[in-house]
Amino acid sequence: MNLKKLTMGAVAMATLLAAMPMSAWAEDLQMWERSGGNAGMVDALVAAWNEKNPDRKIVLTYIPHTEMVPKLAQSIASGEVPDLMGLDLIYGPQFEAAGQLEDITSYFADDASIKTASPGHMKVSTYDGKLYGVPLYADVSALFWNKDLFKKAGLDPEVPPKSLAEIHDFAKKITGVEEGAYGYYLAGNCAGCNIFTFGPLIWASGGTIEPADAAAEPLTGDAVPKVLEWARMMHKEGLINPANQAENGETFHLQFGSGKVGMMGTGNFNITLAREQNPNMNFGITLLPGLEAGQTASFAGGDIVTVPKGSKRVADAVDFMKFILSDEVQVEVYAKMLNMTTRGDMVDNKYYAEEPLIKDVAKAIDIGVTPYTLKFFELINSPQGPWLQMLQRVYYTDDPIDTIMADAKQQMKDIAAE
Amino acid sequence: MSADLAQSIDETAAGNGVLGRLWRSRTKYLVGAACLFICVIMLAPLVASVLASVKSTAEAAAVPPTYVPQSWSLDSYLKLWVYQAGLPVYLLNSFGTAFMAIAFSLLLTVPAGYALARFPIPGKELLFVFLLLALIIPYQALLTPIFLMFAQLKLTNSLVGLAIIHTAIQLPFSLYIMRNAFEAVPIELEEAAVIDGCNSFQVLVRICLPSVVPAMITVALFAFITSWNEFLGALVMMNRQDSFTLPLILAAARTETSLGGTDWGMLQAGVTISIIPCVGIYLMLQKYYVSGLLAGAVK
Numbered sequence: 014m015n016l017k018k019l020t021m022g023a024v025a026m027a028t029l030l031a032a033m034p035m036s037a038w039a040e041d042l043q044m045w046e047r048s049g050g051n052a053g054m055v056d057a058l059v060a061a062w063n064e065k066n067p068d069r070k071i072v073l074t075y076i077p078h079t080e081m082v083p084k085l086a087q088s089i090a091s092g093e094v095p096d097l098m099g100l101d102l103i104y105g106p107q108f109e110a111a112g113q114l115e116d117i118t119s120y121f122a123d124d125a126s127i128k129t130a131s132p133g134h135m136k137v138s139t140y141d142g143k144l145y146g147v148p149l150y151a152d153v154s155a156l157f158w159n160k161d162l163f164k165k166a167g168l169d170p171e172v173p174p175k176s177l178a179e180i181h182d183f184a185k186k187i188t189g190v191e192e193g194a195y196g197y198y199l200a201g202n203c204a205g206c207n208i209f210t211f212g213p214l215i216w217a218s219g220g221t222i223e224p225a226d227a228a229a230e231p232l233t234g235d236a237v238p239k240v241l242e243w244a245r246m247m248h249k250e251g252l253i254n255p256a257n258q259a260e261n262g263e264t265f266h267l268q269f270g271s272g273k274v275g276m277m278g279t280g281n282f283n284i285t286l287a288r289e290q291n292p293n294m295n296f297g298i299t300l301l302p303g304l305e306a307g308q309t310a311s312f313a314g315g316d317i318v319t320v321p322k323g324s325k326r327v328a329d330a331v332d333f334m335k336f337i338l339s340d341e342v343q344v345e346v347y348a349k350m351l352n353m354t355t356r357g358d359m360v361d362n363k364y365y366a367e368e369p370l371i372k373d374v375a376k377a378i379d380i381g382v383t384p385y386t387l388k389f390f391e392l393i394n395s396p397q398g399p400w401l402q403m404l405q406r407v408y409y410t411d412d413p414i415d416t417i418m419a420d421a422k423q424q425m426k427d428i429a430a431e
Numbered sequence: 432m433s434a435d436l437a438q439s440i441d442e443t444a445a446g447n448g449v450l451g452r453l454w455r456s457r458t459k460y461l462v463g464a465a466c467l468f469i470c471v472i473m474l475a476p477l478v479a480s481v482l483a484s485v486k487s488t489a490e491a492a493a494v495p496p497t498y499v500p501q502s503w504s505l506d507s508y509l510k511l512w513v514y515q516a517g518l519p520v521y522l523l524n525s526f527g528t529a530f531m532a533i534a535f536s537l538l539l540t541v542p543a544g545y546a547l548a549r550f551p552i553p554g555k556e557l558l559f560v561f562l563l564l565a566l567i568i569p570y571q572a573l574l575t576p577i578f579l580m581f582a583q584l585k586l587t588n589s590l591v592g593l594a595i596i597h598t599a600i601q602l603p604f605s606l607y608i609m610r611n612a613f614e615a616v617p618i619e620l621e622e623a624a625v626i627d628g629c630n631s632f633q634v635l636v637r638i639c640l641p642s643v644v645p646a647m648i649t650v651a652l653f654a655f656i657t658s659w660n661e662f663l664g665a666l667v668m669m670n671r672q673d674s675f676t677l678p679l680i681l682a683a684a685r686t687e688t689s690l691g692g693t694d695w696g697m698l699q700a701g702v703t704i705s706i707i708p709c710v711g712i713y714l715m716l717q718k719y720y721v722s723g724l725l726a727g728a729v730k
Contacts (some may be wrong), residue, residue, distance in 0.1 A: 043671070047684030072672065074670065074675075077682070077686070084667075087575065093587060176701070
């Protein structure tokens with residue numbers, strides 16, 4: 014009977030698979046990296062290492078990034094930890110405070126390369142004076158401007174705006190210069206996009222956002238209400254596409270490449286992406302400005318690489334860290350792929366020399382700000398958190414800015430005190 | 432079938448005159464239209480995801496969305512095909528786990544269902560209810576202890592371990608199905624077999640099994656679909672790229688940027704690929720659902 018064959022087949026296949034030996038991992042180093050990061054960069058780093066170290070190759074596994082925290086906690090509990098783990102730098106302090114990472118301070122005691130490593134990454138890799146990780150790759154935010162739209166609007170395509178007031182003036186000229194063109198871009202429903210691209214406008218102007226600890230005051234500085242007023246004006250005058258209100262981050266990376274946005278805060282990842290999307294578009298990159306000309310800031314994001322508690326190959330893992338910080342890898346892997354070098358002193362290299370745009374973005378590394386908090390998700394990144402709620406009220410309602418800020422401050426303080 | 436039903440209703444309602452015939456044919460169209468409407472509603476999401484999977488990456492994410500692809504592209508499939516260890520590895524892992532889950536389910540529930548239906552076990556009903564109790568505990572709550580136990584048994588990162596979990600998730604329901612199926616087999620058939628000299632194992636294999644084929648198919652189908660779609664257990668058990676199953680890879684592959692950017696084209700390509708085996712297995716097995724096999728067996 015046909016069914017019998019089918020059943021037999023299923024059983025045979027099952028036995029075969031059950032008997033299949035899982036490949037031997039004894040010699041390999043295991044590395045986890047969150048998905049949704051800069052996978053191309055991490056793949057290349059691991060490939061470069063594996064080529065040089067055939068006897069201790071790294072096997073790389075991407076973990077769905079929303080599951081990273083529970084997955085790691087569980088693996089530490091069972092003792093089955095990977096030897097290296099790349100994680101979103103913003104969550105570094107949280108893992109360090111929870112004692113889930115290996116202290117690697119002594120391995121780097123006399124290592125010069127970390128002295129010039131991205132300050133934002135190093136800050137979040139350090140907890141209580143101990144070092145737990147090094148930069149894996151860097152994502153920085155900067156202001157991209159579309160030279161084609163500048164030209165059409167009668168602006169000098171080579172002169173980017175130097176202050177928020179100039180962004181406003183330029184945006185006014187660009188909006189409507191062609192079908193569907195808007196001057197500026199702000200994501201209406203994406204907390205992460207806003208801390209990445211709107212946060213620097215506040216930092217540059219001299220304001221602060223998140224409280225460093227339970228006792229500290231959030232949203233300080235006279236600049237904060239002024240920047241918020243500016244954002245409301247940009248929306249009120251129709252210089253930002255009303256459709257952006259629905260942007261929850263899923264299409265954020267595709268906006269600049271559409272060619273319909275005059276100026277936009279976005280990340281270095283957008284250079285290659287925009288070129289793929291729209292090869293004929295001319296664009297420039299400058300630093301995100303503040304209220305006054307000359308004020309600049311950036312969000313230094315990206316990943317750090319750490320050693321989870323319980324790894325039996327700490328020394329090998331540290332070798333990988335030193336490897337990715339070495340001059341050769343900085344130039345021949347990071348710079349060659351037109352990614353940010355993770356050391357500030359490696360910016361002058363032959364690959365960047367041929368690619369001025371990258372060099373412009375790379376300047377952001379030195380002024381990059383990385384929030385240092387154990388509650389980044391609750392304070393900033395959560396879709397229901399005070400940061401996004403505040404911005405949505407600023408962008409889309411007529412509530413007085415003072416009230417909005419007072420509410421946000423209170424919510425942030427409550428969260429910090431928990 | 433629905434047309435037959437409509438016809439029989441009409442015949443009683445309108446008689447067989449000219450008017451009746453007219454009424455009949457009109458109702459037929461009405462029923463047809465209703466069926467078509469339901470089909471469209473059921474198929475729309477499938478069609479939408481297949482269409483989205485053949486759009487270019489930028490178009491798949493476009494706001495407002497396009498309904499019909501402006502340009503056809505298999506990029507999403509190609510990207511998924513070479514994602515990390517490559518789609519074939521993950522398909523093989525998923526199929527392997529699913530077939531093992533089917534085999535384990537059948538090997539366990541057929542004898543257990545037969546025993547619970549036929550043998551005079553003391554406290555049988557209590558035992559049966561006790562076995563069904565597992566249904567009320569969410570398996571998510573058990574995953575961590577299971578993981579810690581499996582870690583000691585070296586069953587993590589292994590398809591066998593995952594198949595055991597998938598079998599366990601499916602076991603109470605499968606047992607329920609099998610026991611009911613065995614109970615529906617007329618006891619007279621078995622008595623006749625015993626008179627002809629069968630022992631109880633032969634009764635099971637020669638008489639009962641052929642008559643519970645539809646139930647076995649149901650168990651197999653559910654085991655397959657559960658295992659094929661299961662995400663959380665696989666996420667917890669599997670630590671290495673090359674042992675991941677399809678749902679894990681789809682979750683990892685769709686995230687494009689750390690700001691929440693999603694590669695919709697790739698996600699829909701993954702959805703489309705993961706639907707095909709489910710539909711295929713269902714179509715392959717559904718012909719074994721023979722209704723009324725035993726009708727009239729003991730007249």
